[in-house]
Amino acid sequence: QVQLVESGGGLVQTGGSVRLSCAVSGGDFSNYAMGWFRQAPGKEREIVAAITWRSGDVTYYSDSAKGRFTIFRDNAKDTVYLEMNSLKPEDTAVYYCAQGRGPYASGVVREYDYWGQGTQVTVSS
Numbered sequence: 001q002v003q004l005v006e007s008g009g010g011l012v013q014t015g016g017s018v019r020l021s022c023a024v025s026g027g028d029f030s031n032y033a034m035g036w037f038r039q040a041p042g043k044e045r046e047i048v049a050a051i052t053w054r055s056g057d058v059t060y061y062s063d064s065a066k067g068r069f070t071i072f073r074d075n076a077k078d079t080v081y082l083e084m085n086s087l088k089p090e091d092t093a094v095y096y097c098a099q100g101r102g103p104y105a106s107g108v109v110r111e112y113d114y115w116g117q118g119t120q121v122t123v124s125s
Contacts (some may be wrong), residue, residue: 002025002099002114003024004023004098004115004116005022005023006020006021006022006095006096006097006116006118006119007021007023007119008021009095010122013087014125016087016123017083017084018121019082019083020084020097020119022034022079022082023077024078024079027099027114029099030054031103032053033050033052033100033104033105034073034080034098034099034100035047036049036097036098037097037109038094038121039096040094043093045109047060047107047108047109048064048082049061049069049070049082050071050105051071051072051080052104054103059071059105064090068086069082070083080097082097089124089125091121091123092122092123093120093121094120095118095120096117096118097116098114098116099112101113
C-alpha cells in the first residue's frame with residue numbers, strides 16, 4: 001500500500017519561506033509523477049506544482065506558484081519537496097502531496113491515485 005506523509009507546514013509571516021516534504025513508502029517512487037495541491041476553506045482543491053518521474057526534468061506550476069515555488073524530488077529518499085518563497089496570505093491552505101497515475105506531470109486531481117493527509121500552511125499578514 002502506497003503511503004504519503006507530508007511535513008513542514010506551519011505559521012509563517014508574509015514574505016517568508018517554507019519547505020514542505022512528502023515522504024512516500026510502499027511504492028516505486030521514481031517511476032511516478034508527483035504533485036502538490038492545496039485547498040483553502042470553501043474552495044476546491046487546486047494544483048500548485050507537479051514534477052515528472054525519474055529525473056524530474058519537467059515541472060508544472062500554477063500561475064500563482066510560478067516564480068515563487070519550486071518542486072523537486074530526491075529519488076534516493078523517496079521524497080518530493082515544495083520550496084515556497086515570498087509567501088502571501090492567499091497561500092494559506094492545507095497542502096497535499098499526491099502520486100500520479102503515470103510518469104507525466106499533470107495538474108488534474110483525478111490523475112493522482114494516492115494522497116497524503118495534508119499539512120496546514122498559514123501565512124499571517
